[in-house]
Amino acid sequence: MTTMCPVQQQMGKYMHNRVRGVMLVMPVVMLTACEHRASQTEPKDREDTRWVMVDMEHLSDTQSSQIATAIESRDLLMGRLKSALMGAMQSGGPVAAIDFCQxxxxxxxxxxxxxxxxxxxxxxxxxxxxxxxxxxxxEKVIEEQVVAPHGFADDAGELAVAFPITLESGCVVCHGQPEQIAPAVREAITEKYPEDQATGFTPGDLRGWLWVQVPPVD
Structure with missing residues (x-):
């Protein structure tokens, strides 16, 4: 997310994994304030879909192409959300950012x-x-709270990637400890997300994952 921190000034540290000529560059600092069920496409599987983990260091040429598409999609979403969310922050502060996310x-x-x-x-x-x-x-990614990009493939040739999201210091205004979140922000979160669990984080904590599913290559 997602997921997004509007006040960060740089993408911070980067994780590098070379994948058959494709440089997998994953910023461990990402925008993470926006989370809403409609902010993502519905990941529906066929009833008989079987996913297996893939070795990110030994991908086929087709899988490498799919990884490149996943990275491009991730970066495009991050860039657009960051730009729009920063605009909301500048015009109305964190409360406006929460409205934007929803x-x-x-x-x-x-x-x-x-x-x-x-x-x-x-x-x-x-x-x-x-x-x-x-x-x-x-499911296993979430259960084990993995902190590195993980890839999965199904029997039809679809490739899925989970990119970890780590909380940046500026994001504590919406996701930090209770004393770090202003009363107006807490009120807005409670109003829009009454079952919110996404607080109590400190900078550097694993916040979640951005995921992408890339269809089979024809």
């Missing part, structure tokens, strides 16, 4: 999904919105 972020994610022909979304082990759909292949 009202506008879904459309942005939907456009990215359509443009890139992928399924894309954000989820967490501590959800802001409990209705967020979690892909079936991510």
């Amino acid at each position: 009202e506008q972020a879904p459309a942005i994610a939907g456009l990215v999904a359509a443009e890139e022909s992928v399924k894309i979304g954000r989820t967490s082990h501590k959800l802001r919105n409990p209705s967020n759909a979690v892909p079936s292949w991510m």
Whole structure:
């Protein structure tokens, strides 16, 4: 997310994994304030879908191409959400950012999904919105709270990737300890997300994951 911190000035540290000529560059600082079930595409599987983990260091050429699409989609969504969320922050502060997350972020994610022909979304082990759909292949990722990108493939050739999200210091205004969240912000969160679990984080904590599912290559 997602998921997004509007006050960060840089993407921070980067994780590098070379994947058959594709540089997998995953910022461990990501935008994480927006979380809403409609901000992602619905990850519905066939009843007989079987996902298996793939070795990110030894991908086929086809899988490498799919990984590149996943990275491009992730970066596109991050960039658009960050830009729009920063605008909301500048105009109305964190409360306006919370409104943006609920009202506008879904459309942005939907456009990215359509443009890139992928399924894309954000989820967490501590959800802001409990209705967020979690892909079936991510169950073990969430259970083990993995902190490195993980890839999965199904028997039809679809490739899925989970990119970890780590909380940046500026994001504590919406996700930090109770004493770090202003009363007006707490009130807005409670109003829009009465079952919120996404507080109590400190900078550097695992916040969740941005996931992308890339269809089989024809």
